[in-house]
Amino acid sequence: TGDLLPPLVHLGAAAPSGLVRIPNSNPGTPETLLATSFNMHQVTRHKLTLAGASFRVATTPLLTCDDVDFHPTDILVDADGSLLVLDTGGWYKLCCPTSHLWKPDILGGIYRISRKGAPLIEDPRGQELAWRHVPVEELLRRLADPRPAVRHRAADQLVSQSQRTEEWLDDNFATRPPAVRLQLVWILTRVGSDNAVTCLRSLLEDDEPEIVTAALKGLSLLRDRGCLEAARKLLQHPDGAVRRNAAELCGRTADRSAIPDLLAALTRTSDRWEQHALTYALIEIADVSALKQNLTHQSASVRASVAWALQSVAPDQLQAETVLPWLTSETPLLQQTAQLLTAQRQDWETPLADWLQRQLAGGGSVSSSLLAVVQHFGQSEHVQRVVLAAAASDTLAASARAALIRGLGKSGRHPIPQDLTDTVVSLLETSHPELLQALLDWLRASERSAAFNRRIWPKLLAIAQDDHYSATIRLQALALGGEERPVLPKPLFEFVLEHLDAEQSVPEQLAAVAALREGTVSPLQRR
Incomplete structure (x- = not known):
């Protein structure tokens, strides 16, 4: 949901x-x-x-x-x-x-x-009371007994002698105390006879919201379809728990006529628990045609819930072209719904990549919502290919390309497809420091094969030897050589050692440590 x-x-x-x-x-x-x-x-x-x-x-x-x-x-x-x-x-x-x-x-x-100073309760289980051949009215009085065990035993006895209870079901018990009426709801639910159901329906008009809630729960458990009109009206009750249980009843009875009322209720609430109940009711009703018709509803809450319901009952009827545009919606609920649904649908990987490619084709800057898509789905090889292709083109500003690569770096640790090696090598030739920094950060956060490391090492070495770049970038480039990195030339090795000095900035010291940790060090350098 x-x-x-x-x-x-x-x-x-x-x-x-x-x-x-x-x-x-x-x-x-x-x-x-x-x-x-x-x-x-x-x-x-x-x-x-x-x-x-x-x-x-x-x-x-x-x-x-x-x-x-x-x-x-x-x-x-x-x-x-x-x-x-x-x-x-x-x-x-x-x-x-x-x-x-x-x-x-x-x-x-x-x-x-025990509570300090609590009064001693005599006969807490009611064992001194007579329990055989007890009149129904007496059992009803015991429902108000302060001893919980007595109340429970009286309720059990009323249920077990359900044939005798028929004689009081038609009585006007609306005047009984609320505590007794609440227990009567659960007794009636357990009896489950036609008369019991009729009495439960009458309790839907009770003044106490908690009793109405309990009556809805009882009728829901009994799958009663005779109270559906009342349940649909209760979807507008001022009490949230009543509305939630009214939605549950509509769902359990699979009442298709309740769909318009459920959708209308979705437009009125932002309560997550109520939204869950309404959406789950749509799932239980499982009217695929009605769900598809409301994928374009003007309410974002309705569209999100309908999409979740379709995903549950007929996922083949929920198309990627409907949901993917929500990824850049200005409505947070739709954006989150699209992210969660797309993450569940492996069959949408290619449509997602195609959609992202179209969004990036316009050039210029990249919106924060698109960057969120890259960060959320950057582990997909299809998305990586689209992002690297966009970063390698001239249609986007260098800052936008750097932002896309940073998005990949924040998407979690994942392998880089081997067929992207040449693209990465080409990108490492950039003269834009921000883009280069983003590339190095992404490479450090990714899983790189030995063959990949050997292929990009010449470019990394060239960066490390270029004093136009900052010391941090040069050191980070050296740290990406992996175990396959050859012995560093003497000037570069001394450059690394210089930045271990306490007078250097902390980022440079950390980068120098990382550079020494990777690759091969000659016996002479170990001295």
Whole structure:
């Protein structure tokens, strides 16, 4: 659906191994997650607050230990609300870099964390309550019990006796507390009968956004097509989570009639999570004809999402000539979409090179967006050929040619095609210092074969012997000779030694060290 979704929280190399949600059945109150970090010897608390279609997270440490053998691996919430932390000590050694030193004698343990001054909860599991032949109304009252275990057991019993629950499904439970209504959503979803689905549909008009969100999730899981009109309207709900789940329902039911509403929703949002849900709905609906028709939509957000959907369901219907012009778009979203899609499509390498060649044929300067294309796809041999051909021509200014070569140098380490050797040799004859510097930087960042190094060495030697160039350029040229470089002539060797002096600039000293590190040094020079 596009670039990676942002993480809720960065934990680094913490080896998070356990996760639990603190029970909370009250809509509108913040949720709290607890996570164990095996490597960091701590338990962290993550307080979630709604932010658009997702959450904002505030992370704080709950438990920290300075004992390197304390490895919290899991965390559980007990029935009385206390926490149980499972520490595996030093006996676990697989995969984790902090446990390679096996300590089977350190067994770990289970620790209980209780809130200081917390009131004692009597019968936390409700074992003293009667659970056989309990009336439905009593089970409904127990859904509001402060003890989580009692609430869960009451919910399970309401589901297990689903035939009896039919007698209260038609009751007006809209007046029940929000916490109970929220639990009823999940009970109705698990029951899954026609009456249960009808009640879930009615909850789509609830005043609490969290209950509407849950009802949408339940109907989505049940693939209910009877609520599609309501779901399409909820794509305009003021709450982002409601809109996200409405999009999910439209996708899960593969409702083609929802496509115009999904596209309209894309024009209204910049929330990445909501965009993901809307795009994934288009993928699940998989109406290729409708997707192709909207590749020219006036909204950049729609075009990007439609392109991602086509890439997923019918990649052969997404043509390079449609996407490649977006690489130079002034809209960042389209530019990023084109970069990511093109990187996935190996069959677009030749069309990309042809397109780039046409863009560079105009001469003059080179736009920053084109330089970004070169930097992003410079590892492609096709792109390298186009860029070097442009750098060798006179249609572009020398500064523009240097910028193109710098783009290649920033594209990562990759081999230089052997058939480009003559072009590189020709380019090394340039008298333009900026272009020559860019060439040397690119060559240093690339993988060069022994044959390639031998072929360009005469040109590099000529540069090193030419005192019209700066000392840094001359030294860098010597450093590119590779292991095949012959013994340096005495004047050049002394030139290198001179620039090892502490009085020289740091770049010149580094270049001199690199020049000495490469190639062959005679026994006399070693002295």
